[in-house]
Amino acid sequence: MAARNRRRSTARKRRQERLKAGVIGGIGGLVLLTVFWQVIWPYLVGGLAIVGGAAGGWWLWRTSRLAKGHDHQWRREEAVKVGHRSLTEVDTMSGGEFEDFVVELCRRDGCTEVRRVGGSHDDGADVLGCLPDGRSMVIQCKRYSPKNRIPSREIRDLLGARVHFKVDVAIFVTTTYFTGPSERTAVQNGVVAVHRDHLGLWNNGVSLLSLSDVNGAGQGDRRHRARWKKTYG
Template sequence: MHINWKTKVVLPSYSDAELNAALQRRVQAATDDDLLSSFLHYAEGWVALSAYEDFDRLLTVLKDEEADSSKLRGDDDSPLRFEYLQAHHQLQRELTAQVAEAQRVRGEVGSGWHALRTATTGELNRRYQLGADPAESGLDAIGPLLRALDPMWLRLEESLKRHADLMHELALKDADYQAFAATPESITLEQFNGMTPMEFEQAVANLTHRDGYIVDQRHGGARDLGADVIATTPDGRRIVFQCKHRRPGGRPLGSPVIQTLNGTARPVHNANIVIAVTNASFTTPAHELAAEQDIHLLFGERLRTWSTWGVPLLTALGLEAPPAAAAA
């Protein structure tokens, strides 16, 4: 055996003399093949372990981002609350998928590293003497996995940037809505609650006019036949509103209101769009009948979207695509 005695490596010394003697015998019996095989084994293990640690770092970052994304919430005081939540959920779905992929790849790299760790000296000598086939060591399988590392980092960066860009876009839109809410044209749900029934009808007519519609009838009466406010859109569609004001805490509106409106809005008033609007709410049977008869129910958050945030009526009802920005 050839040993460079100028090495700085010092043989360990055990308190037990027999252990020292056994170690000396083993060192003295080592061949050049043993030494080179051991070094090659260490080098291959270092490559595999480095790859494992690279994926482990990626996985740690991914899990942290996934945990952070699960804490994101929508702004309850924003008309874009649903859009915020939708963006957060999309980011979380992407990160969850990327975590699963990183765990899988790290597991495959770890399996290759474990196979190297458990190899014996005899196995190493035989393998290296036969030509050191990389496939047998498992490193050949680690190579393609390692080449996937940079694209996985890139996907993470793209997901985070896409989410950040969308948050920026939503924040700008939100600023427009908040600015509109500070104008006299904005009406809050609390303001609706403090109105009389006549004032409520007038407010609905004013909001309709604000959207650029021609208001043909601004309030109802004893002979209104179910139509309190009637308006015409720029493209000629006729909208009929039935306005039902309730004191705060009042009972939800039932299906008879919908039945009355359904019986006159189209046959009598030639309505293209029929809307029942209230500052209260509707019962389940009223919702079911309205859906059957293509009557739109305007209340709660949908009413707030229209009246407080300035979103056009048909957009708030889901009948038209939203504009690029809220009205100012």
């Protein structure tokens, strides 16, 4: 019992000593601050101004970044709505209108320097420009009847255009599908083959760059082809 009382007394004295030291330190600091205030106040105010300015700058930068992100998302959504066409509407377009439609989709996705070059002497190219990542591209556009298929020779023409225009990426966009050999020719030679299903995805907001990730896929299974044949003959 006596030992416990001694420990309590010792702990109480230590707390009192720490409290006294803290009070003395605080008074000493206050005295020093008062004595040297004329010397340190410019540095203190300057430090607070720097910290406040940095915090304010960070807040403005973050607010601006969030606003730009939201604005970009809104603009993209609006561009998709404005440029949206049903595939039935696309099927009624002329060849030139279809090329303009492809140009609009490219610009919507952030492609630059996009321009139509199609014509009687187009050297196998309808659209030229640059992808959002900076790579140059050439596009061949074919608005064919859904009954038709893209043959291999048209893929080879586009490969020639890629060499002629010295571009990085060749893209074939069509309202129909590719034959088996033409699809293999495209995939084996790095041509992005955008068939009807992919065109529908692109038209609905999927980016052009993401279509290259599913190149050579999505032309339907046996049941899909049976329904297609029944519809279009």
